Amino acid sequence: MRAVVLHAAGDLRIEERPEPPAPRCGEVRLRVTRVGLCGTDVSEYTAGPMMTPLKTRHPNSGVLGPVVLGHEFVGVVETTGQRFVAGDRVAAGAGVWCGNCPWCRRGQTNLCQSYWTYGLSADGGLTQHVTVPEGMLHAIAPQVADDNAALAQPLAVGLHAVERSRVRPGDVVVVHGAGAIGSFVIAGLKAAGARLIVAVDIDHGRLETAAKLGADVTVDASATDPLDLVSELTGRALADVTIEASGVPDGLARAQRLTRRGGTVLLVGLPKGEVSFTASDLILREIDVMTTVAHACDRNLPAALALLAERDLASLLVERVVPLDRVVEDAFAAMAAGTARGKFLVDPQESS
Known part of the structure; x- marks a missing residue:
């Protein structure tokens, strides 16, 4: 499968990667349908590594790069798990927390002592398929288009800020x-x-x-x-x-x-x-x-999806949807140059 892989600052490649591992208990495999790009992705591309473990192994995820970027992703469940069945459309919170540390017990899962993030601390969603924990996924309402749903994770960050x-x-x-x-x-x-x-x-x-x-x-x-x-x-x-x-x-x-x-x-x-x-x-x-930092997945991501079910924010914020194999030239270059006027989304299933 194709993936967008960061090797070093200025070195972002479209590569063939093995299919993701089979889901374990509490995990499902997704067919990724949209991925949002943000300033953090661009900073890693232009000046990294800052958050990606390209030179030093990440203490929580255990990953040492290169790294598949993409922490704002949505998709369709391909394998039935404990919470979701094949065919469900879901948005990913991207962050992984332990659930047991003092911060998690207080509901501050974004401050978990072993927190890490898909697309920054480990391979993320800028690929065609990914295996992830069900706990970081929430269902997308049928009336919410993929472009709009792809805004759920950054909107959850905004809602967490409002909460704070x-x-x-x-x-x-x-x-x-x-x-x-x-x-x-x-x-x-x-x-x-x-x-x-x-x-x-x-x-x-x-x-x-x-x-x-x-x-x-x-x-x-x-x-x-x-x-x-x-x-x-x-x-x-x-x-x-x-x-x-x-x-x-x-x-x-x-x-x-x-x-x-x-x-x-x-x-x-x-x-x-x-x-x-x-x-x-x-x-x-x-x-x-x-x-404020990141979001508390179980509170803020469902609230973001509920708001997106009421408002089509994509029509206001999304500039363009690009195919995965054009992401460097058509999206990262414009964002790095400061010429982007809105949000870029990626369709990993589309070829140019």
């Missing part, structure tokens, strides 16, 4: 950075009942998409100081919650100035270097700083 932000119905929320993760956060905030969602970015295309996803107000930060606008919108009270999704080094500093006394700043974007902020301001205005 402790946003309440009626809150004013600013999303600083309306890119890939920011878009899914906005969709989640809309579903959570935020009263006013303000999207801040410098890209007009992203801001237009943010408005379609549910942002009530959009701000081009290159032309307008977001503080002036948020202050005006809230009668100088500022935002109840500010979600920093851009990952820029001074993102926390930008977010804290938009947040009211007693409010919350949630950090989603991953800065590549040290961050700067004014600690005394956070302390004196009693602003909570929260963080």
